[in-house]
Amino acid sequence: MSVYDLSVTDALLSTTRAVRKRLDFDKPVPRQIVCDCLELALQAPTGSNRQGWRWIVVTDADTRLALADLYRKGAGAYLEDAYREATARGAVQDSRVFDSARYLAERLQDVPVHVIPCIVADHIPADAPRRAWGGLMGSIYPAMWSFQLALRARGLGSVLTTLHLQYEDEAAALLGIPDGVIQAGLLPVAYTIGTDFKPAKRRPLDEIVHWEKW
16 A cells, blocks of 8 residues: 555656746745755755755846856857757757757746755865765755755746856855865756646666666
């Protein structure tokens, strides 16, 4: 017997999409809703229970514009080239994704809330093995996804973006982020235009799941 209503939980998990074109730029996002969603995010698992996550919530229009400018610099020709390539090979879903990513890059400053998830990394040496970095980022990404799920449940949307990280130092200076703290991305947050999101087309399980060994 299920503890929860699976029709509700499965719908939440399968329809929490990366939202770009359907972000409502005009509807204000109450501060309390952001705080409520972040409180839920703090229940996510974290390596060694360090709870090294830090969150920067940006609503100031000038700061959002500065972040958007860094994002566009980071995007460069990448989004245009990716869109053309996807279109040329007939990858309809991919071309839609890159088209919406281009749209977000143009309008990012208009999204009412920018959330920058960070993780304290002052205990990780610069020459640490790859497994150490995997563990570190594994302590922030579950919280980020919990935050996005909580947003979806309240009629808001977001998308994990990372293109501004090419200029992470400039973003850190803009936001006053100290040394030893790593930005994990940028989450634009807004109410969504409609809530009728659907599951995305994915490859069948038998193409990607290996039992016992590869």
